[in-house]
Amino acid sequence: MKVTVGPGQYIRNIGLLKEAGTYIKNFGKTAALIGGHNSSEIVEVSLRNSLLENGILLKQTLWYGGESSRANIDRLVAELTDKNIDVLIATGGGKAIDTVKAVAYRLNKPLVAIPTIAATCAAATPITILYSNEGEFIGIERRAKAPELVLVDSEIIMNAPVRYLIAGIGDTLAKWFETKTSVKKAVPTVFNQTAVAIAGQVYQTLLQIGKEAVNSVRTRKVTKEFEDIIDTIILVSGSVSGYGGDDCRTAGAHAIYSGLTIFPEVHQTYHGEIVAFGILAQLCMEKTSEDELKPLINFYQEIGLPYSLKQMGVRSLTDSQWQKLGEITVTIEDMANMPFEVTPEMVIEAVRQADKIGKGMLPAVLPTWQ
Known part of the structure; x- marks a missing residue:
């Protein structure tokens, strides 16, 4: 048995970059x-x-290419082969770090990650999420490595736009909803049951201090709540996948996210924001009642996560677009982790239902970025 729980070492502090x-x-x-x-x-x-x-x-500073695509990974591998580089340092968000994780694997080099935003757990996982050069989801690349070292400078994360942290909360919320669903298909083990327990704690942490962490960024004040949320998003949530492996991977919420990326209008919406809506759709697929969904949407409203298609730039879809969304979404690897067979019609119905409930709770005036 081989288990990669997370990075070799994780260090987080104010002004850490100087050290x-x-x-x-x-x-x-x-x-x-x-x-x-x-x-x-x-x-x-x-x-x-x-x-x-x-x-x-x-020796070199290179652009990762804008998407974690096979073309960008291949280009960087070719660029760095035979260049006498001892260690690769990845910086940026999830796509940049994911790209370099695949490059480091292929070159067999040590990897250090320096996230500049807290929007995903990419720095703590041994997989790369692949996209096309146009930003459409392709699949999961397992020929990638978890970093030997993750350095998180709280000041850098604080100075990033608050929307990144909000998106990180959205992506991390999915750990609980997807883990407790995907694990139903697995034989219980000490590893996957530990993953479920961590996912539950992650969810409670986000609900308890997520709003305070977001307010910390808005007031530009590094607080304990802010740093706890950084650690939760980047490291602790990644350990859910580390312990759970394929038993506790992403499920319906991420599959719906990936399906929605076929629409160019959502490309201005961040990964975790779309995943947050995907959670609502997954819950609808699982026959969760509207009364049970509303408290979660209330939390979305408190911190600024989207809960309708309109908030993500999707104003209307034709019948053929709805059908394409359903057909593509069920082919996404994540959807196979649902404990029942999902059809395109089920996806369409769930997204429509989540959107209907969400639209019913929209304020009269949307935030400016939406």
Whole structure:
């Protein structure tokens, strides 16, 4: 049995980036930084100085390509092969880190992740979520590695737009709803039962302090609640997949997210925001009553998560678009984790029902980003 619970080491602190070299020096003398344009700009100067202070040369800074696609992974592997790089450093959000996890696997290099947002658990998992170059979900790539080291600078996360943290809460909420569903198909083991227990605690943590954490970002004040939510999103939620493995992976909520990515209008909505709506649709598929859904939607309203298609830019769908959504969604690997067979018609009905309930709770005026 082989279990990868998470990264080799996780360190989180205010101003940690200035000390990054003291930890990275354990992996070699030369490094390449790979990430998004904004994230690389945020970390490069402080990181380069810290590396130099510890005898490490940052030889290259590369853009990851904008999507965690096979083409970008192949391009980076070709770019870095035979370049005498000891350690790869990934920075940015989930897609950037996922891309470099696959590159590090193929090159057999140590990997350090420096997230600049707390929007997913990508830094703590040994898989890569693949997309096309246009942003449509492709599948799960298991030829990827969990980082040897994750460095989280609370100040950097604090300075990111609050919407990223909100999206991270949405993505992390799904750990509970999907884990307790997908595990029904598995034989109980100490690992998957531990994963379920952690997922339940993650859910309670988000409900209890999620609003306070979001308010901390809005007031630009690093609080215990804020740092607890960072750790919950990036590390603790990732350990659910680590302990549970394929027994406790994503399910209907992520499958519906992936299906919705066929519509270009949702590409301006963040991963965790769409997943949050996917949770509602999954619950409808599971015959959850409207009265049971409303308290969860109330929480969405408190922190700013979407709960209708309109909030994600989808104003109307033709009959053929609805059919395409249903047909594609049931082919997504995540949907196979549901404890019953799901048909395209079930997906369409669930999304329609979730949207109807959500629209019934919309305020008269939507937030400006919606």
